[in-house]
Every structure is written in structure tokens, then in C-alpha cells.
Amino acid sequence: MIAFIQALIDGVLVGGVYGVIAVGLSLVFGVLGIVNFAQAEFMMMGMYAAWFAWRYLGLDPLIGAVFSFLVGFGIGALAQRFLIQRVMNAPHVSQIFLTVGILIVMENAALLLFGADFRTVQTPYQTQSLQLGPFFVSVPYLAAFGMALVVSVALWLVMARTWIGRAIRATAQNAMAAGIFGVDAKRVYMVAFGLGTGLTAFGGGIILSYSSVSPTSGAQYVVLMFTVVVLGGLGSVMGAIIGGVAVGIIQSLSTLVMPIQVQNLALFVIFIALLTFRPQGLLGGASR
Amino acid sequence: MTRSLIIIAVVAALALVAGAMLDPRGYVVRVVCLMLLAASLGQCWNIVGGLANQISLGHAAFFGIGAYTSTILQLRYGISPWFGMLAGAAIAGVVGLLISIPTMRLKGSYFALATLAFGEACRIFATAATGLTGGPQGVSVPFLGNSWTMMQFRGAGPYVPILVGLFVLVSVVFAILSHGRLGYLLRATRESEDAAEAAGVNTLGVKLTGSAISAALTAIVGTMFAQFNFFIDPDIVFNPTSISIRAALIAIVGGVGVLTGPIFGAVVIVTMEEVLSAYLSNQAAGIAPLIFGMMLIAIVLWKPAGLSAISFSMRRMPS
Numbered sequence: 001m002i003a004f005i006q007a008l009i010d011g012v013l014v015g016g017v018y019g020v021i022a023v024g025l026s027l028v029f030g031v032l033g034i035v036n037f038a039q040a041e042f043m044m045m046g047m048y049a050a051w052f053a054w055r056y057l058g059l060d061p062l063i064g065a066v067f068s069f070l071v072g073f074g075i076g077a078l079a080q081r082f083l084i085q086r087v088m089n090a091p092h093v094s095q096i097f098l099t100v101g102i103l104i105v106m107e108n109a110a111l112l113l114f115g116a117d118f119r120t121v122q123t124p125y126q127t128q129s130l131q132l133g134p135f136f137v138s139v140p141y142l143a144a145f146g147m148a149l150v151v152s153v154a155l156w157l158v159m160a161r162t163w164i165g166r167a168i169r170a171t172a173q174n175a176m177a178a179g180i181f182g183v184d185a186k187r188v189y190m191v192a193f194g195l196g197t198g199l200t201a202f203g204g205g206i207i208l209s210y211s212s213v214s215p216t217s218g219a220q221y222v223v224l225m226f227t228v229v230v231l232g233g234l235g236s237v238m239g240a241i242i243g244g245v246a247v248g249i250i251q252s253l254s255t256l257v258m259p260i261q262v263q264n265l266a267l268f269v270i271f272i273a274l275l276t277f278r279p280q281g282l283l284g285g286a287s288r
Numbered sequence: 289m290t291r292s293l294i295i296i297a298v299v300a301a302l303a304l305v306a307g308a309m310l311d312p313r314g315y316v317v318r319v320v321c322l323m324l325l326a327a328s329l330g331q332c333w334n335i336v337g338g339l340a341n342q343i344s345l346g347h348a349a350f351f352g353i354g355a356y357t358s359t360i361l362q363l364r365y366g367i368s369p370w371f372g373m374l375a376g377a378a379i380a381g382v383v384g385l386l387i388s389i390p391t392m393r394l395k396g397s398y399f400a401l402a403t404l405a406f407g408e409a410c411r412i413f414a415t416a417a418t419g420l421t422g423g424p425q426g427v428s429v430p431f432l433g434n435s436w437t438m439m440q441f442r443g444a445g446p447y448v449p450i451l452v453g454l455f456v457l458v459s460v461v462f463a464i465l466s467h468g469r470l471g472y473l474l475r476a477t478r479e480s481e482d483a484a485e486a487a488g489v490n491t492l493g494v495k496l497t498g499s500a501i502s503a504a505l506t507a508i509v510g511t512m513f514a515q516f517n518f519f520i521d522p523d524i525v526f527n528p529t530s531i532s533i534r535a536a537l538i539a540i541v542g543g544v545g546v547l548t549g550p551i552f553g554a555v556v557i558v559t560m561e562e563v564l565s566a567y568l569s570n571q572a573a574g575i576a577p578l579i580f581g582m583m584l585i586a587i588v589l590w591k592p593a594g595l596s597a598i599s600f601s602m603r604r605m606p607s
Contacts, residue, residue, distance in 0.1 A: 037404075093341065093396075103531065222404070223405045227405075277390075
């Protein structure tokens with residue numbers, strides 16, 4: 001029982017971070033209607049950005065994640081403007097292969113630039129944990145979860161209260177109607193895509209505080225990220241956060257009954273089953 | 289159909305002549321073999337990706353099943369890879385059928401995602417099931433000397449006729465599917481599933497048949513790869529990029545949905561891989577895939593209206 005609750009605590013904390021990573025993917029799909037296979041590579045990029053901010057500026061990755069966001073936003077917005085925008089109305093085949101192409105380019109560009117080494121950061125609280133009765137709460141997990149919460153609230157404020165947030169939601173609902181009201185859809189697509197990749201990069205930055213980065217870091221998270229989004233409903237921002245926590249719990253609980261190497265196998269099975277039986281997500285309400 | 293068979297015969301004859309004339313242990317013969325393997329792999333993908341327009345990103349699953357089945361049977365029981373190949377094809381065919389029952393209902397990106405996840409699940413399984421597969425260290429095909437019955441040779445030369453056989457098999461199956469009843473049903477399903485359904489086509493059944501055939505043939509390519517390479521591990525044969533996406537890329541570069549597509553694609557891709565690795569070998573890992581990624585982006589942006597548009601213009605030519 002103690003092991004179960006401990007796994008639950010870890011799962012929720014880690015899952016909150018998954019939520020932030022996946023929220024970006026969900027935003028991109030919800031607004032642009034494009035499944036971005038390259039999304040996890042932006043997470044890898046965010047991890048590198050946070051690593052460099054730690055190494056050369058001495059920033060804690062939780063703060064360096066802001067830098068990750070900016071890098072992710074900038075590169076994502078450019079990629080949308082010059083590449084993705086051209087396939088907005090193209091068939092799925094073109095959209096799939098364009099984003100798969102971007103995935104391959106990003107992963108191998110990272111390999112060329114940074115080499116295959118695993119890089120980690122050292123923080124003073126890295127090995128600390130709080131004791132609550134019989135349970136332990138890992139400080140890095142808790143700090144990362146806290147940052148994930150802060151960002152989720154910030155995203156909610158941007159989407160609910162600002163003009164660009166309203167424009168993004170309006171475009172997601174009906175691009176033509178939004179256009180009639182003076183929303184420049186092309187600009188919204190660019191900002192929304194940048195926001196999505198920026199959030200995922202931010203998530204990468206905070207994950208770095210308790211993990212390591214290499215050019216294949218993105219590839220390891222591709223299916224996890226999509227599982228989270230599909231669980232919460234593709235296109236639903238709130239769903240992605242809940243899906244993230246759910247996946248964190250599933251992953252953490254499955255280590256109790258399965259060897260660690262097959263941990264992700266459980267996720268894959270759930271993912272395929274979900275896609276098959278409830279492609280609109282367990283929570284329903286996908287905005288697209 | 290006749291035109292397709294002539295193309296297959298010409299390519300097969302060219303490869304055989306090249307195999308007979310070149311130094312059997314030489315580098316060029318090796319490249320010919322790699323091209324035949326690549327063309328066969330691309331053609332397998334083309335059955336599902338081109339005729340049914342279901343974009344699979346998980347063909348490494350079947351490739352790996354083929355490679356591991358024959359290699360394990362050979363290691364444990366001394367069974368010839370010729371039989372191991374058939375066993376692998378049977379297993380992959382059944383697995384392809386079973387996994388397609390749920391996933392083939394999915395469209396577009398959802399299908400691509402599900403197949404990607406399936407391929408990755410197989411890779412993780414092969415890595416974790418150490419008792420069966422040898423785990424991440426991989427397994428070697430034991431070298432017993434040049435032998436036709438064990439499908440293994442020291443140089444690349446003797447593989448040419450075998451791989452030409454593979455190429456002919458896969459290509460003829462594609463041609464038959466493409467020109468035969470199933471090909472029309474697959475294309476009808478691709479153009480409009482509802483219309484095909486209304487016209488009495490069992491669209492799911494058609495797609496399942498196509499994917500089972502594609503999976504079984506991909507497994508055969510996997511077995512031949514294992515015999516040619518003498519070493520396999522989960523990251524080589526279940527690799528999402530260098531197997532699954534590469535299979536799709538080979539078909540896309542040459543033209544999706546047509547017989548000649550993967551043939552052109554294989555020549556272009558393998559030539560590029562070899563040139564790049566010759567000039568940049570050790571100094572820059574990652575440059576070849578980087579260029580593939582750029583090629584993929586360039587092809588998509590060049591024809592954003594649809595990659596299959598290339599195939600339509602080809603098909604209207606008199607056959």
C-alpha cells in the first residue's frame with residue numbers, strides 16, 4: 001500500500017510535467033489541425049537550451065526553461081511560417097512527411113552540433129527529498145511540478161484574457177469567421193505553433209532538472225507525448241494536462257508490476273487501444 | 289501489366305549482369321545488393337502506403353520480426369533461413385493482420401501514429417525479451433562457410449541472385465495487386481471509402497488483405513537483411529528512422545503508388561547514402577539522415593498538393 005501511494009505521488013508529479021510538454025502538441029493540433037510529428041524534437045531542443053543556460057550562465061534549469069521557451073517559440077514560429085504554412089491545406093500525406101522530415105533534420109542537426117553524449121545538470125536540491133510520514137517527495141520532481149503548474153496557469157490566462165489568446169481560440173473554432181472579424185489567420189497559425197513548440201521546449205527545460213539530454217531525447221518521448229494528448233483528446237488543452245497526470249500515474253504504477261524496461265510497453269498498448277476505440281480522447285471534448 | 293513485368297525483368301537482368309561481371313567481393317556488388325534490398329523494402333511499403341494510401345510509420349515491426357525469426361530459428365535449432373524466412377513471413381503476416389484490425393479503421397495521421405507506436409512497442413519488446421532475442425546486445429548469424437542451403441556467403445556477389453529473386457517476388461506481387469482486382473479495390477477505397485463501401489466493396493477486408501501481404505513480404509526482406517548483414521540488434525532492425533521512415537522515403541522519392549517508384553527511390557537513396565558515408569564517414573555521424581530529412585521536406589514542399597499526384601500522371605500513361 002505504501003509503495004502504491006508512493007508510486008502515485010511520483011506519478012502525479014512527473015505527469016504534471018508531461019502535461020506541459022503535451023499541451024504544446026495539443027495546441028498545435030487544436031488550432032492548425034496538424035499532427036506535428038516533430039514536436040518532441042522541440043522538447044529535446046528546449047533541454048539543450050536549458051543545459052547551455054545552466055552551463056554558461058549558471059541558471060537553474062527551472063529558470064533556464066524560460067530561455068528554452070524563447071528558443072522553442074522562435075524556431076517553431078519560423079518553421080510554421082516557412083514550412084508548415086505551405087501544407088496547411090495539403091493532404092495528410094504531405095503534412096505527415098513534412099513534420100517527419102523536420103523531426104529527422106532536428107534530431108540529426110543536434111547530433112552534428114552537440115555530439116551523441118548525454119549531458120546532465122547539477123543542482124543543489126537534486127538528491128533531496130521531503131519526508132511526509134512514510135512517503136518521500138522528491139524535491140526536483142516537486143519543483144518541476146510547481147513550474148508546470150505556473151506555466152499552465154499562465155497559458156490559461158493568455159488564452160482566456162489576451163487578444164491573441166482569443167484570436168487563437170476563435171481561429172481554432174472557425175478560421176473563416178475569425179477572418180471576417182479581422183483576425184489574420186496566418187499570423188495566428190504562426191503564433192499558435194510557436195506557442196505550442198515553445199511550451200514543449202519549456203517542458204523539456206524543466207525535465208532536464210532531473211534527467212539528461214542527448215540528440216535522441218526527443219525520440220524517447222514521441223509516443224509518450226502522443227499518448228498524453230490522445231488520452232486527453234487531441235486539441236484539448238485542459239485534457240492534455242489531465243492526460244499528462246494520467247500517463248505519469250500509469251507509468252509509475254506499471255513499474256510496481258513490470259520490469260522497468262517494459263514500462264513504456266504498457267503505454268504503447270494503451271495508446272493503440274485508445275486510438276482505436278476512442279480517437280476523440282477519453283475526456284471527449286476535442287475542439288477539432 | 290505487361291509493361292510492369294517488362295520493367296521488372298529489365299531491372300532484374302541488369303542486376304544479375306552486374307552481379308556476374310563485377311568482383312564478387314567488391315564494393316560495387318555490395319551497393320547493388322543494398323539497392324535491391326532497399327527497392328524491395330520500399331515496394332512492400334508501397335502496397336499499403338501507395339495503393340491504400342495508409343501511411344505506415346511502423347514497417348520496421350515486420351522487418352524486425354523477419355530478421356529475428358530466421359536468426360533465432362537458425363541459432364537455436366539450426367533451421368535453414370530459407371525455412372526461417374517462411375516462418376517469419378507467416379508470423380509477420382498474422383501480426384500484420386491482427387494489428388491492422390484495430391488500426392486500419394484509423395485515417396491519415398492517426399494511422400501513422402498508431403503504426404509508429406506499434407513499431408516502437410516491438411523494438412522495446414525485442415530489447416526487453418532478453419531470453420528470446422538476446423536483448424540490446426543483438427545476435428549474430430553464425431558463419432558456417434559459403435552455403436546456398438544456409439543462405440550465407442563471404443562476399444556480397446552470391447547474394448545478388450537471391451536478392452534479385454526477392455526483388456522480383458515483391459515487385460511481381462505489387463504488379464499483380466496493382467493491376468488485379470485487389471489493386472482496384474484498394475484504390476477505390478483510397479479515393480473514397482464511403483463510395484467504395486456503397487458499391488459493395490468490403491473496404492476493411494481489402495485493407496487487411498493488403499497489409500497482411502505487405503507485412504509478410506517485409507519480413508522476408510528482414511530475413512535477407514539479417515543473412516546479408518550477419519548481425520542484428522533491436523535498434524538496427526526495429527529502427528523507426530532507418531527502417532520505417534526510410535521505407536516510406538524510398539517509395540516517396542520515386543513516386544508513391546507506382547511500381548517504378550521504389551526502384552528509382554532505392555537507386556537515389558542508396559547512392560546518396562554511400563557517397564555521403566564515403567566522403568564524410570567518421571567525422572560527421574548524422575549528416576546522411578540530415579540530408580534525407582531535408583530531401584523529404586523539399587519533396588513535400590515541391591508537391592504539396594499531394595505526393596500521390598506524381599503517381600496519377602504516371603498511371604495515365606498507356607500500359
